Amino acid sequence: MSGKLVSLNAAIILLADYHRHPQRHYPVLFTVSGYGVDYQHYSHSMSTDTLPAMPIDTLACIRVYLDGDCSLGHSVYANSDNHGPVGDAFVTEFLPLLDQQYRTNGGRVTLGFLSTGSATI
Known part of the structure; x- marks a missing residue:
C-alpha cells in the first residue's frame, strides 16, 4: 500500500455570504455521495443540495461533497489494499x-449514504 498514489476529489460549496x-x-x-454519484454532480448541477451551503439547523457551514464513486465500487475514506492510503x-x-x-473553524460533521455498502470516513 505504501507508495501507491491516490486521488481525492470533492466539491466545496460555500455559503452565499462567505x-x-x-x-x-x-x-x-x-x-459522501451514494454509489454511482461522484462529486461532479454537486459541482455543476443546480439542485437544492448544490445551492450556496445552507445552515446545519441554524449554524452556517461550508459543505464538502466527497467523491463516493471509484473503479472498485463505493469508495471508503480509509486505508486499504484496493484503494491505497486514502x-x-x-x-x-x-x-x-x-x-x-x-x-x-475545526468543527466537522460527516454524512454518508448507504447503497450496496456504506461510506466510511
Missing part, C-alpha cells in the same frame, strides 16, 4: 489544505 464576512470561520459538513491522504493532505484554503 465573502461578505472575511473574519468569520465556519464548521464543515462532509457528505485515509492517510485525507487526514494529512486533504484536511490541512481545506483548512488553509477556506476559513474553517
Whole structure:
C-alpha cells in the first residue's frame, strides 16, 4: 500500500455570504455521495443540495461533497489494499489544505449514504 498514489476529489460549496464576512470561520459538513454519484454532480448541477451551503439547523457551514464513486465500487475514506492510503491522504493532505484554503473553524460533521455498502470516513 505504501507508495501507491491516490486521488481525492470533492466539491466545496460555500455559503452565499462567505465573502461578505472575511473574519468569520465556519464548521464543515462532509457528505459522501451514494454509489454511482461522484462529486461532479454537486459541482455543476443546480439542485437544492448544490445551492450556496445552507445552515446545519441554524449554524452556517461550508459543505464538502466527497467523491463516493471509484473503479472498485463505493469508495471508503480509509486505508486499504484496493484503494491505497486514502485515509492517510485525507487526514494529512486533504484536511490541512481545506483548512488553509477556506476559513474553517475545526468543527466537522460527516454524512454518508448507504447503497450496496456504506461510506466510511
